[in-house]
Amino acid sequence: MKAVTTQQMLEAGAEIILANTYHLFLQPGHEFVSRHGGLHKMIHWNRPLLTDSGGFQIFSLGHGGVANEIKGKCNCNRPKTLLKIDEGGAHFRSYVDGQRCYLTPEKSIEIQRGLGADLILTLDECTPFHAKKQHTEYSMERSHRWELRSFQEFERHSDGRQALYGIVQGGVYEDLRERSGHFVAEQEFFGQAIGGSLGETKEQMHDVVSMTCQYVCKTRPTHLLGIGGISDILNGVKNGIDTFDCVHPTRxxxxxxxxxxxxxxxxxxxxxxxxxxxxxxxxxxxxxxxxxxxxxxxxxxxxxxxxxxxxxxxxxxxxxxxxxxxxxxxxxxxxxxxxxxxxxxxxxxxxxxx
Ligand SMILES: [Zn+2]
Structure with missing residues (x-):
């Protein structure tokens, strides 16, 4: 939003806002937000709020422009801040003060609990579009393990005020999307988000979304992560996507x-x-x-x-x-x-x- 107040968003007809876990974690920190009584109070917004897990930014900024790669453009000039990914989580360097940080599935849920959004996301690993199938599969399986850990951590403290979304991974590969769709559907998530690489071009992205939508649980809300072009939204809706988020309109x-x-x-x-x-x-x-x-x-x-x-x-x-x-x-x-x-x-x- 950057340039406007929540009051102006309300007047523009907005009903829900997304806040970035990664950026808020690094600055000003979720404890700071907690001391304000949560994001709703701090930003003066009493309607629904959604937070992402922070994973996308770590991987996209960390690899040097995977955000662009995922959307089809290669931009490898950014400094790399991602240090290492292991089974536990992701080690990265803060772009604010250079400190080493470690984001685990449990930590992501803890941060999102502190922020206090209504809808929150599990931590997943994002793979760029040029990743080979074997790499995408390995990373998808790790994402599944991270999603289970996110769910357990979520359940441990859940007071019913937040709802958790699982994330369907699998890149551009249909058999992987099918496996991931079924895996997420089998867990007791409130909703599901479609993440990861959607291909190199707009046309491929539309195809991957349409293919993936066949394998998601039809009775739960489905979110498409980071997509916000008009034709992309119309294509998503056609395939059953309920919600979208993107910096595109405000950027x-x-x-x-x-x-x-x-x-x-x-x-x-x-x-x-x-x-x-x-x-x-x-x-x-x-x-x-x-x-x-x-x-x-x-x-x-x-x-x-x-x-x-x-x-x-x-x-x-x-x-x-x-x-x-x-x-x-x-x-x-x-x-x-x-x-x-x-x-x-x-x-x-x-x-x-x-
Ligand atoms: Zn106008």
């Missing part, structure tokens, strides 16, 4: 990108307001959008804010992008209720409704 906003509905031939899902073409454009970003930004400000004004490096630009675009995503989700839910959800025909529908 894009801070870099001048406003989510918009692409025209028929354009697959790009946003416009970049830093572009000179918007310098005299007096229209709102989207005339059908009810957000504070579109109701009151022009594209040209926001273009100027970014040109002048005013932080208000990122704030206004964050409000628009979150409002956009919430409206998309409402439209999708309404189409599902009416029995007319289709990935293609309704792609442009949200912009036509108020």
């Amino acid at each position: 894009l906003a801070r870099h001048g990108g406003a989510l918009a509905h692409p025209d028929e031939n354009d697959r790009k899902e946003y416009i970049n307001l830093k572009n000179a073409q918007f310098s005299e454009d007096m229209r709102p970003i989207d005339e059908n959008c009810s957000c504070y930004c579109c109701q009151n400000f022009s594209r040209a004004y926001i273009h100027y804010l970014f040109r002048a490096r005013e932080m208000l630009g990122g704030q206004l675009l964050t409000i628009h992008n979150v409002t956009f995503m919430m409206r998309l989700a409402r439209e999708i839910r309404s189409m599902i209720r009416n029995g007319n959800f289709s990935e293609k025909t309704h792609f442009r529908l949200p912009s036509q409704s108020k």
Whole structure:
């Protein structure tokens, strides 16, 4: 969220927020959050909160850009902070002060208990897309053992206020996804998340999600980790995904990108307001959008804010992008209720409704 308050998120229609365990663990620390009475109190949010296990960041930052690799882009210039993974957990160096840290499944649950989110995740090991099948299988089996340990630690202290999600691993390999899907379904998790490598391209990602969804427990909520493009969400919903999380809408906003509905031939899902073409454009970003930004400000004004490096630009675009995503989700839910959800025909529908 970075640029906005929880009150602004509430006004944009948000119903749940995700907080990063890894970043909060390193700074300011879960004990600090605990002393505030938990995340809900500290950030002034009395609706649902979800925390991840911290694993994804350790592996993605640690390997030097696996986050990008998992989403199909290779970026190996980052310093590596992951020191060693063993059966117990992951040894890594803090990017804040260089200290050595050790994240185990038990520690991840302890941190998430301290943070106090409503929905929490088991620790898993994330493998990059270029990992060979043998490596992916070995890592999936370790993830399963870590998930059992996470569950045991969760049960030991559970007072019913938090619910735990298991994670389905297995990379791009169907037999592994099937095994992992069944393994997670056999445990008494509240919900399940789909994690790990989804392939190298958008098309492959859609195929892996669709293939994996066949093997998850249909009566539990299913979350797709770290995915937030419009077409990716529509594809996920088609396959039965219930919830998504992604930095995309808010990160894009801070870099001048406003989510918009692409025209028929354009697959790009946003416009970049830093572009000179918007310098005299007096229209709102989207005339059908009810957000504070579109109701009151022009594209040209926001273009100027970014040109002048005013932080208000990122704030206004964050409000628009979150409002956009919430409206998309409402439209999708309404189409599902009416029995007319289709990935293609309704792609442009949200912009036509108020
Ligand atoms: Zn708007």
